Amino acid sequence: MFKALELFSGIGAFAQAAGKHKIQVVAAFDQDPRANATYKLNHGLMPKSRNLDSISADELPAADLWWMSPPCQPYSVRGNQKGLQDPRARSLVNLLGHVKSHRPKAIMLENVLGFRDSDAHKLAADTFAGLNYECHLIEHSPTDFGVPMRRPRLYLVATAAGVTFRSPELRKSADIELKSFIRPEFDEALIVSEKDFDKYSCSLHIVKPTDRQAYAICFTSGYWKSFKSSGTYVQTGEGKIRRFSPEEIVALMGFSSDFAFPDNLTMQAKLHLAGNTVDVRSIEYMLNGLSNLG
Ligand SMILES: C[S@@+](CC[C@H](N)C(=O)[O-])C[C@H]1O[C@@H](n2cnc3c(N)ncnc32)[C@H](O)[C@@H]1O
Structure with missing residues (x-):
């Protein structure tokens, strides 16, 4: 040891x-x-x-x-x-x-x-x-x-x-498909509002879970605040656009499936921590x- x-x-x-x-x-x-x-x-x-x-x-x-x-x-x-x-x-x-x-x-x-x-x-x-x-x-x-x-x-x-x-x-x-990291259940706070979507849609990197070639770009600690080059967004079954969840991001980073964030942290804080990790x-x-x- x-x-x-x-x-x-x-x-x-x-x-x-x-x-x-x-x-x-x-x-x-x-x-x-x-x-x-x-x-x-x-x-x-x-x-x-x-x-x-x-x-x-x-x-x-x-x-x-x-x-x-x-x-x-x-x-x-x-x-x-x-x-x-x-x-x-x-x-x-x-x-x-x-x-x-x-x-x-x-x-x-x-x-x-x-x-x-x-x-x-x-x-x-x-x-x-x-x-x-x-x-x-x-x-x-x-x-x-x-x-x-x-x-x-x-x-x-x-x-x-x-x-x-x-x-x-x-x-x-073997290459793993992005959809295997995307969970069907998600917090509503992750959905991008229509107002933000209209304003930033040109800068967003959006994937469809059905796209077998889809990949995520680098998530950063600014993913919550900045819409430009700070992470990937995913299209939901209802055609809405949402952020990846902190749990999905840490799974992509190789953390174990039982990794958890303290309940009292805000979504913004969890995404900040997930985007900062290695x-x-x-x-x-x-x-x-x-x-x-x-
Ligand atoms: C790039 S992140 C590293 C994340 C970490 N390796 C992980 O596994 O999540 C940098 C970390 O350094 C911390 N940090 C930055 N400046 C610091 C300082 N002057 N003293 C102590 N911690 C600092 C930040 O709070 C942040 O968690």
């Missing part, structure tokens, strides 16, 4: 993946109380509600592996790609500064593709190289695993001396590629 820290833990994609491996998440950290309540409900551990911009090295428990999925806005087109100039990059810079004193055997980081050419990536790569970690970059989308959702993401795996990482062979299962299969893939960690 090896020990892991889940940093920027959200609803716990790492904890979900860790369940299939001999990994104990010893601590998780996130500043969002709604994410932390959802994490606790599903994974049993209460994340520490802490701003990672200023956490000190002493506050991080010892662990073999650090998993981190820091905010992507500094590197995404939507966030204006300000990189390290964006205050939302501070937490990553702070944590990179703590690698030297903790020296976890492996560090895994997830972000949008724009991270690759960013100054933050350069800082991370230089930090790891300076401490003799070996770095591996992997690009994945759920479509690589036969899942009908486009969500390309970059993953960085840094391994200390003695630990090895080899990209496992991608064993893509593809569980990609994390499992990377964990499968690690050896000599324990």
Whole structure:
């Protein structure tokens, strides 16, 4: 059994993946109380509600592996790609500064593709190289695993001396149809009003459950508020247009079928959390590629 820290833990994609491996998440950290309540409900551990911009090295428990999925806005087109100039990059810079004193055997980081050419990536790569970690970059989308959702993401795996990482062979299962993720029952709150439909119909990515080639585009944390490029919509049997539910989105992300959100969260909050999370299969893939960690 090896020990892991889940940093920027959200609803716990790492904890979900860790369940299939001999990994104990010893601590998780996130500043969002709604994410932390959802994490606790599903994974049993209460994340520490802490701003990672200023956490000190002493506050991080010892662990073999650090998993981190820091905010992507500094590197995404939507966030204006300000990189390290964006205050939302501070937490990553702070944590990179703590690698030297903790020296976890492996560090895994997830972000949008724009991270690759960013100054933050350069800082991370230089930090790891300076401490003799070996770095591996992997690009994945759920479509690589036969899942009908486009969500390309970059993953960085840094391994200390003695630990090895080899990209496992991608064993893509047969393509799964999008309709198998679409539930017949849904909350009325998911239906797009006629007024919004008239205003935004040109920008909406709409699928019909009967379309065998249908795929979902990347769901973002802004799916509730923004109609443009923030996720896919589905046509109902009555010809209405609705959003995907948070439960459908996390199923597309590879969470288990019994994953649940706390009852007291609003639909907007649940969709925000679901749109922020990480593809569980990609994390499992990377964990499968690690050896000599324990
Ligand atoms: C991209 S999401 C990661 C989601 C997570 N990996 C999951 O499985 O759901 C980024 C997360 O970092 C948290 N976060 C952002 N900035 C933070 C900071 N400075 N300190 C602590 N948490 C932060 C957000 O609340 C959000 O849950």
